[in-house]
Every structure is written in C-alpha cells, then in structure tokens.
Amino acid sequence: MSQQHERFYALERLQDLKGQISKGMAEMLSLRGKVEKYKESDLPRAQRLYLELQKERNHLVSALGEAQLFLQETEEYQLSAMGAKLQQGMQGFNLMATAYKPVYEAVMAFAGKLPDATQTTNAAIIGRLMNNVKMGYYPTDPVNIDLILKGITFPSGVTTNLLDPCCGCGKALRQVAQGNNCFTYGVELDESRAEEAQTILHRVGVGSFFHSRISNEAFHGLFLNPPYLSVLTEGGGRARHEKRFLVESLRALTMGGLLIYIIPYYRLTSDICRILSDNFTDLTVWRFTDSEFKKFKQVAILGLRKKRSDDPDTANTLEHYGYTPTAISVLTELAEGQYAVPAEAKTVSVFKGERFNEKELERQLRQSNSFQKLMSKNELDSAQKHPLLPLSIGQVGLIGGSGMINGLVSCDTPHIIKGRIVKVKQVDEHEQHNAKGMKMVTEVKEVISNKMIFNVLTPDGFRSLV
Template identity: 30%
Template sequence: MARLESEAKAGYYPTPVEEMEYILKRLTVEQGSNITLLDPCCGKGAALKQWQDDMIAKGANAVSYGIEIEKSRAEAAEKCIDHIAKCGYEETRMSHDAFSAMYLNPPFMEMNSERMELTFLRDLTGDYLHAGSVLIFNLPQYVLKDCAKILASRFVDIKVYRFTDKNYDAYKQVIVYGVRRRKGLRSEKERRYQQQIEQELINRSYLGKDAFPSLDTDDWNNVQYVIPRNQKEVQVFMSTKVEEEDILQTLSSSKLFEKVEGKMKDLNITKSKAIRPATKLKIAHMAAAIASGALPEQMGDHLLVGVTKRVQNSEVRFNQKSGKEEEITTFKPKTIVRIFSDKGIINLK
C-alpha cells in the first residue's frame, strides 16, 4: 500500500506541505498579538506546527492546540505542538469562544447517513470560535453542498480555493476561508448574503476544478485574513477519556499503594474452611459478593464485575376510586454479573 493511501485510512488525509504553504500566504497577524490556533483533527501535528511557525515568523505569539483520536498519531503530535488531547473532539473539554482560528481537516467519509465533514463543522464552529475568528476548512469539493448552509450562516467573507494541479485530482480538495459571524439577529442584508453564498457553494460543488481558483493563484497581496488576538484565555483544554496510564500515574502520585501496603502489614489474616451456601447462589448474590470484594475480580482472561441497574416497569391498573385505568410506573434495582473479555461484554442473566 502506498504511503498516501495508508495515511488516508479511516478518512485521514494529511495536508501536503506545499498546499499548506499556499494556504498560509493568505493569513496574517498583528505584530505582538497573542493568538490561539486549534486543529481538531491534527493527525501527527505537522500542519498545525507549520501553521504555528508561520504565525510566529509573522510576529505573533502563537499557541497551538490539537486533538487527535488515533493513539500513534497523537503521540507524534505531542512532540511538536504545545497542547494535545488524545481523544475524539466529543471527549475533549475546551473553553468556549477562546480560539483565534481553526484549521479543520476532518475525516473524508460518511457515517450514519451524514458526511463527517458536516458533523465536524457543525459541532466545532458553534461554540469555540469567537466573533472575528478565522476558519480554514479542508474538504472535498463535492461535499460543499452538504456544508453550504452552516458555512453561509456562521461565516462571512467566504472565499474558496482548490488544491493545486499536483494534488487536486487525488481527492478533489478545496480550502474554504471564512470569518466567524457575530451571534444574534441578522439584518435583511445579511440574510440575503447568506442565501446567495449558500446557493453559490451548492452550485459550484457540482462543477469541476475550474469552479475555483487554485491555491497557487498569486492574489495573496490582495486577499488577507487577519487572525485576531484571542479575546479570552484557554482555561480548559483536556481529554475526558481516562487511560490506564493516567490511572496508574494518579495512584502513584497519591502514594495510595504505599498506604495500602502499610495497612496490609497490620492485618492478621488467617485461613478458614470453605463455607457451602445453603442454596444455589443466584446472580444477585454473586454480584453482591463481587462488588464487596469477597470474590476475585481478575479471573484469567476475563474480568467479572457486579452491576446494579435501575429497571423501569410500566403497567396499566384499574383505579377503583376514580373508576379509570391508569398507567403506573415503578422502578426497582436489578443486579447482574457482567463479564469483560476479548470476546466482548456479556451480561449473565
């Protein structure tokens, strides 16, 4: 499998360095301004690092934030960018309205009857960019029609360029530049602009490569998007996904193991004869015993866990006082034993 094909697995298409160079030619900053750059699909961090270095070279104090769900790519990104969340964006906690600009290069694929490019655009550009922030959106040209409504409703000063001839034919990629619109009511003029842009994007999504100018079109002296200084600090940027190494590190730093080991030395543990239950144990008995620690949880290649769930039951009863039928809902606890193994998760009933 060719390298590009391999990296494109699961919809992952890293931006070629030369295309990123042309993208950056249309971005500028104020000298000495503090800016925050967000890449929610940063891969190995190469494009985000290239972007940050360019902004620093142009005089900004740029801080980079990346999100990457694939473990090996996230570990590579961690070595070259300032902040990395090793998870999906759904599992990331981020400060709202705190990012100056976003480079969005989402998976090129469909899931649950919706294009992922649309899903990422909708979920990520609503809360995290403040008014005036700049979006750089990388997607296939034919997907523009799916994203046209949100692009036109949330962004102004929209311009679209296609990849250069060297790289366009592979995935038909285009770059959308836009400035985050202020939130709130819109004037009649703004609504007409939105409708016009939306329809234009839809129409051009069906056309070929001549529908948009190439990124190497020499117009960057006239077309410049100014990335604004961040209006508020990024106080929260973290993964909510708990990894095994995170647990071990936390336990180690809290010296919990030392405390437990010290307590164990004070215990007088003696063995006693096995006790046979009067009747056959039910699932609830086993679950209660496991949850209390009376049974070993680690059993070879699988793990047993006692789980208590709240079960809802609804039935129709006749109310003698009112003379009417009424729906009665009750809740009661139900205890089960759950098995975790390589073969899957199984509930014993």
C-alpha cells in the first residue's frame, strides 16, 4: 500500500473528534442561550435545557480526553497538553456563567489545530506513524523481558502452560519459558514467522488467533504483545487489536493466572482500563527502559486473573497513566518475585490454529489411538498365523498352487515340497444312432481341468502327490 493511501486509525479518529469538539462547543453555546431565554418565563423547560447542557459538557470533556491520547500517539505533545488544560478547565467551568466567548474561542482554536486525515499537510505526522508501524509487528525487547521475569516466580514440580496469541517468531515467549519448566503455545498469522516459531516453541497454531480453537482456563500465563496502530480495513472498518486481543484471549487464562500485557501507554483508554480492572487483580503498570520507551512508548501491565467484578477505582487509576506517562514507574523498579504463577497442573486438550499445519498434524497423528491401530495391522501381517479351522481341500489347492507352501517344511520328518498345477485334457466320444440302430453321428466332448500335483523330496526319496 502506497503512503498516500495509508489511513491510520489515529488520524481518522482525530478528524472525527475535530468535528465532535467543534459541534459540542457550538451546541453548548446555543443551549446556554436557551436556558437564559426561558429561566424566567418557563422554569421547567429551562431546567430540562440545563440538563442537556450538562450532558453536552460531559461529552465535550470526554472528546477532549480522547483527543489527548491520539495526539500522544501522533507525537503532538504540545497540542495534547493544550487539550489537557482545556479538559480540566471545562470540567470546572460554571455553566451558568455569561463569559462563554473566551471558552468558545479557546476550544474552537484547539479543534482547528487537530490533524486532518484528508489533507497532505500531515506528512510529518504520517512519517512518524510509519516509522512505528513495521507491519504491526513489534518484537519485545529482550532486556525488558528479563526485567519482567525478575518479578515473576514460577512453581517447582509443575509444568506451566504459557500462551502467546500473536507470538511472531516465538523468541519472546521462549525467553519467558527458558529454564522455568514451561510448555509454550503460540499463534501467529504470518506463515514465515510461524514456521520459525515452530522451531523454538512446543506448539504453534498458524493463522488468525480469532479463528483458532484453544482450551479455556488451561494456561498459567498469558504473554500478550498485540499489534499496534492498526490501519483501516479495505471496507472502511476500524480495528484496534490491543483491545480485541485482550478480550478474546483472557478466557484462556486460568483463575489466578498471570497476565503480561504490553501496549503503548496511550492505549490505556477507558474501555481497556475497565476490562483490565474488572477481570484482574493486583494490577501494576511499568514503563519500559528509557531507550526502548522512546521508540515505542511501551508499558507492561501485570495482573492476576479473577472472577469478573466491577472495580471503577482501579480503572480510573490505570486511565490516569494514559495521560501522564511520567508517573509510570520504570521496569527496573519491579520487585523481585512480586507475582507468583499458579502451581496447579493444567491440561490443554484443544489447541488448533486457523490454517492447516503439517507439523501440528504430525504431532496429533502420533498421539492418535486410531493411527496406532492402523499401523498395528502391519505387525499382524508379519506375525505367524494359524487357521482357526482345518483347511478344506479347495483351500489347500489354492495355497499350493499360489506357491505359498513351496520350500522346506520343518517337522519330525523334514522334507521339501513344491506344488504345481497342470492342465489335463479329457476327450469323450459319444455316438448317436437312429431308431433302426444305424450310426448317425459321433459327438466329441473335450473337457480341460486343472490338476494339483505336489512334488515331495523326503529323506527316503522323491514322491509325487496328485
């Protein structure tokens, strides 16, 4: 896809927010005028209009907050800071104030500065986004994986199952499992990376994770570094995989199982934070080391799965980190052994990728009882067999004629036997006479039959059995 046709989610969303913020501010100004108009003559109507004004303000505050995150993604940090100030000011703004003009001008000026995905003036922004895309593939930095591992304790005496729903070439998951008595499972969409992953992971499913079949609650650990910065699909639909992978994969994690979720800090949006807080406990957020964080803005979110329950306070805390990355502690500060992987043994009974995988098929056939039974027929064919009943004379003839009993016969009186079939021609003549006894015709009937002959060589001499 050429650069002029690249359509990034962040730019598209900022364009939508540009319209929402402008329209929301104009609507607030209109509603404020109507409240003023009816507050003396029709108080109930003025009260209803005031409630609408409050809702509109809430929508505007939400849009300003969302714009900040996408501005962080596009590295428009000054504009993001401006949005944060406007959001804070709008939250405390007195809706019955008469000085709406300065607020209106400030909000409209901010909206006017937001990037427009339909114009070519955003070449610098697109360039920054393109530098980070890498076809959606972000191998996790090995140094930061080691820092994460420092904070994890694996059980002794139990083989733990680890799952990476977008494993790439498998190196990150292999590093997590190395020396920790783990069985590794990965799923990868790209066939070339999946082929490489098969050489270092125990099992790899090829194809889309969303169309794979995997056992629920069978994994002790979930390592999730989903694709970032998803572009729009050909049909125009928007897809951010950070959220979808989290929703679809958490069911595979056992209760108490450890989540390692790696995303850019600006993807700590309200919906993702709510999913995390409702399904995990002991949640912590850690910033990658400075050099790596500067490139991809990554954070590691660690937590233990729990039964779903609402936790809005934790969600708000997580969401705050999306706006203030400087408040996030660096991974070097993660305490040693802070998280323990469950010690309960688990069985992964179902693990099938979307697409046909020869190596996975080979593994399944080796474990299949049906395949073993099929192969055991060869052993039966090569084993010594005895008839259940004595052979009939016809069966003896067939065996002898086919040559299956030719050769040395080992018994009390050893002998060599060879069977052969010869054709025998028999001619019968039958004369027919008339009533006076005179010969009319001679009928000749020729019959050809097979005769079985066994030639036997014994210590006492040669014998021929017919």
